[in-house]
Every structure is written in C-alpha cells, then in structure tokens.
Amino acid sequence: MSKSRRLPLVLAVVLTMSATAVAGWWAWGRPGPGDPAPPPPPSLATAEIVRQDMSTDVALSGVLGHGLTRPVKGGRPGIVTWLPASGATLKRGATLYRVDDQPVPVFYGSTPLFRPLDRLHIVGRDVRVVAENLEALGYEVGRRYRAGQRVRQTPPTPPGASAPPATYVEVRTGEDVLTAALVRAIGRWRVDAGLPASNVLGIGDVAVLRGAVRVASTTAQVGDEAEGLLMMVTTTGKVVTVEAEVAAATALKRGVKVRVRLPDDRTLPGKVSLVSTAVTDDPEGPAKLTVTITLDDPAAAARLDAAPVEVVFPGRTRGDVLAAPVGALVALAEGGYAVQVAGGGLVAVKTGLFAGGLVEVSGAGVAEGTRVVTTS
Template sequence: MATRRRLVLAGSAVLVLAAVGGLALWAPWGASSASPESPAAPVGRTVQVTTGTVAKTTTEKGTLRYPAVKSPTSRATGTLTAVPAVGTSLGRGDTVYEVDTVPTVLLLGTVPVWRDLSVGAKGADVLQLEQNLSELGYFPRVPDEEFLEPTAEAVRKWQKALKIPQTGEVPQSAIVVAPDVVRVGATPVAVETPVGAGTTVITLTAHAPSVQVMLPLADQGLASVGAAVSVTMPDGTLAPASVTSVGRAQVSGGQNSGSQSQSQDDPSTSRVVPVEIALTDPAVADGLQEASVQAAFIGERHDDVLTVPVDALLARAGGGYELEVIGGDASKQRIPVTVGLVADGVAEVSGDGLHDALTVGAASA
C-alpha cells in the first residue's frame, strides 16, 4: 500500500483545527475576537515567506536487484572447466564459461544463436557476427549479411587469440548473445561437473541494478518513462533515479491483467503496475545483491512559488486563510492569502502584499 506523506503538526494550546482543507492551523489566544490589525496576540515564532517548490509525493516499497537477462544452456557435452565468479561483469569478447577448456564467448546483439556459421551463410546473424568481429578488431571490412572468405579469415584470427583450433567456422556452442554488458548473477553448476547439451551453467543479469515497484493501479499516472524518482537506500541515502519502463496492469502477486478478466471485476482484488527504475548513479548500490528500498514518486509539483510552513496559516472567521505579517517595529497585520498546493508541511500561497523574505508569525515549534 502506498505510504503517502501527511502533515502532522506538533504544538500546544495555540493550535486550532480548521474544517476547511484539512489543515491544522494556528491561532493566537483570543484570535476569534481580534481584529485583523490586532497587535495584542502573541506569536509563537516567526518565519519568512520563501520562493521554492511544493511537490506531492507518493512513496512505495520497492526491491533493488539485478534483473535476469538470460540463463545460457550449454550446447556442448563435456566437463565444465571454467566459469566466472558471481558479480563479474562480462562484455563483448569475454568468456562466459568453458567446457573441456573450450570457451563460449559473449557477443553483443539481439539476434538469437540458432545455427552454426560458416562460408556461404547469409542473414542477420552473420551481420551480427561481423559487427562484433569488427568491434573486436578482427574484421576490417564493412559488416554485411554474407559469410565470405574475409569473414572466415577474421574468425580464424579471433580463434587464434582464444587459443582454440582455427577452423574459420563458428559453431553454436562458441557464442552467447546478450543485448549489452552483463553481470554474472549465479553459477548453478560447479567446475569439474559433467554437463550436457541443455544444461544451464550460468545466469546472466543486467550490469546495473534497478528497482522494481509494484505501483497500485490508482497511482499509475505517477509513473511515466523518464519521470524522476527518489530512492531511499537501506542506509538512508537518497539516490536520484528515473523510470525506465512501465508494465501492464496485473493482479498483485504477478498475474497479468490480460489473463485474469474475472479478477479485474472483483473490487476486492488488488491490481498493480510493475515499474522499473534505474539509479542515476549505480555505484550507490555497490555491495548489494538485493535489498528493500523506498521509491518516492513525484505527483503534482509547483516550482518558483511563494511558500510558508503550514502552521503559519490562520483560519479566517468567514472562510479562507490569512497570514500575520510582523513588521520591523514588531507591529502585526493580517493579510488574506490564497492557498495553493500543500505538501510535506509547506503551503503555496499568493495574495496582495506577499513577497519573498516577508516575516510572518507561526505556531511554536
């Protein structure tokens, strides 16, 4: 459930509760009979009108983790002879694992590995191979979709660097494809364990951690791609972040809304929207594999407005609000104000005579 920030005002007998707007407002003793210019009422403390931002936020629980990218299965039969440590970053050309000391290497791209590649092959997977060989410095030509002799020559140079037989061909077992740099998330099979085709030998995750929040459906308008979010880390650090994706609504617990029409009609069923959030600086999560965090989504926001603490607002007898302006000679004058957005104990105000740095009265702290 959302934890919405609500104003809690501490004070003494100088506080009264206004029925308008749900605000706790202060009033001096005898304020109900005092005139707007009455100098007799004591002031708890003085504050200044300031120019700033008022923003409403909704805070949700989230999970910081490294999302799984893929879990490659071995296409070779033999003994697992090498696998990188959990947490290792793997990029283009890095070895993902070895079977019988023969490496399976990471290439970057999105075309799946579905066949062996050799001279005569044509297609998007050939283009992907050549692009990777070019980036690794083995293919000097412009990549295309044809596996010709220059491609085979580049493959042989690559194989020589890997210290494996220089065949000029690329079997399916030689490569794993991922869209970007990845991280080793788990190694379910120990080195020296026999493996066969189809054995899951490693789990690869995204290189950078992200936060997943299951946002209540009623609050889905807060999450749009690119929207700013503030994440509170386990140690209390506030980390700036932004929304990277918003999923389809689903029943709380993981069922997609598209397959549970009956649940959608049940008012007792909680429905949520999965939201992925990227940290601006992933380094703030160093040392964390998974952790519970808090994500604050910004709702309505007003910038460059005049603001006062909520406890500076006075309820007017006929409705509305006013401020008690304190002059340099300690004189007092009440002026009516219009209250705008209120959040986190701060109120947006406007009205004649208001300006930045104006001194006004407020309830005792």
C-alpha cells in the same frame, strides 16, 4: 374556593418551585471550596504563512545493488564441463561456460545465433552481431554493408541438380552481410578462442548477451545437460531498484531524472533506465512493478555492495510562493477558500499547489509572516 382565588395560589407554588430549582442548579454548578477549578476554554492553534519553494516530488524506498537477475540457458546440446564462480564478471570475448570442454564465449547483442553461418552472403541481424563483436575484439571484418544496399545470393544447389537462378536481397536496418572477409575473421577468432578450427559459426557457439554480466548464481552443475538453465546473471554496474505501484510505475518513462539518497546522507543523480512489465503478486498489498534506476556516476557508490536507499521522483515544482497549512483552509459557502487571520476575520485566498501538508495561497489579505488559525 372560587376559581379566581385558586389561580394566584398555584402561580405562587410554581414560582416557589422554580426558584428552588434555580437555586439548586446554581449551588450544584458552582465549585465547592475543595473542588478543582474548571479547565479554561481551549486556545486556537495558529501557524505562520511562510515563503518557500514547494514540490510534489514523491520519495520511494529502494535498494542499491546489481539489479534484477536474468537467466542464461545453454544454446547447444552437450555436457557442462565448467561454470564460472558466483560474483565473477564476464565481458565480451570471455568464456561464459564450457560444453564438452569447448568454450562458449560472450558476444554482445540482442539477437542470438539462430542458424549456422556457413555460406557467403547470408543477410541478417545475427550476422551483424558477429561482425560488430569481431570488429570490437580487433579482427578485420572488411567492408560493412549499409541499409538499402542489395546483395546477390545464390541458393545452395543439391547434388546432381542444376543451379537455381541468383536472387537479390536488400539489406535492412540492423542487418549485415556475411562477406568473405568476415568469414576469414571468424576462422581466425575461433582458433584464438580455443574453438575447433573452422570458418563457420553454429547455433550455441557463442552466448549473446546485452552486455557484460556479473554471475549472481549458478543453477546447473558440472556434468548436467547443457541445454537447460545454467546460471542467473546481473549487470556489472550498481543500479537501484524500486517496487512502485502499477499506476505510478507505468507513468514513468526511460530517462526520467531522479535523486538517490544513500544511507550516508549523500544524494546522487540518476535516471530511470527500465520499467519492468512483470507485475509482482503481493497478497498483502497492491500489485507493483520494478523500476530500475542507473546512477549518473556509478563509481560514487562503488564501496556500497548493497544498501537501502530513498529515490525521489520528480513532480510539479513551484518556487518562492506563500504556503500555509492545509488545515488553515476554510471552505466558503459561495465557493472558494479563505483563511482566518489570528485575532481577526476571514480573508479570501486563492489556492495553488498542495504538497506535504501545505498549500500554496495568494490574496490581498495574506503575506509572509501572517498568522492564521489552523486545525493542525
């Protein structure tokens, strides 16, 4: 057979095979009488653009209670002869513990007594602590010195030595002067407090605390040496503590206003009072710092001794804006974003605040109630 006669025959075979294959594919692809119908194409999810306020506020879990515990150590040698009960509240002038059966009362302040106050015209912050507390307890302490005033001091003279020349000391901010009137007030207070009669205050005669305390637990026992750890105390008022990641906690400042949601759905205003500097070591999570929040009205939570709460920290806020799901945004090749209107095309938008899965949008083609295609 010649080459020209074989070509049509080959072509006919190829066409026959192709037709058979197409027919087979068509028969295979079509559902039979008992086969289920193929599923319809998936419908596109849409959402409505809404007008609302948006905020990047952050809510963290916290605990309502008496806050962090602080240690109290004894300030002078001796034997512990009495300790307060756990839960006791101790204010200025109250006995915090007893050493050798002598009371150690509470004074408020930030500077402990670090030396004997045993001679006139001593100047210092410890003297101011004594003056302020005795005055608050109702004792007459006489004239108080102001910063910048000068005080004449005569150093003690050893026996048999000639008196050294007097010097002048300037009173600095936060200091006071041990005057004759203050010495007399010390003597009267000691008698009233049940301490041995004297006009001198020594190291450890009082426990200087930052304010009234609640005894969380006692760590010593009657009969122990008094110079060790005696008890753990907290503040008397209710506070909220939150464990926040270090980056978030260090961005908070004292006085930042927050909202505290209680288990009974009430929301109370409060503010950040302390951000600790001690990092908690959690092997199962990131390092955290403790943030302490005080309530503006602690009495509003008085009936709750301890409870889990939610603390809402402030962020950026935008009022009365158009908001769409973040999943509605379409990145444009030329830059920027658009949304696809349901049943229509793409409309370019400007984005603003992102919060809670929503994004602030604006543009000529979007308005409140516009439905847009979204992935979520």
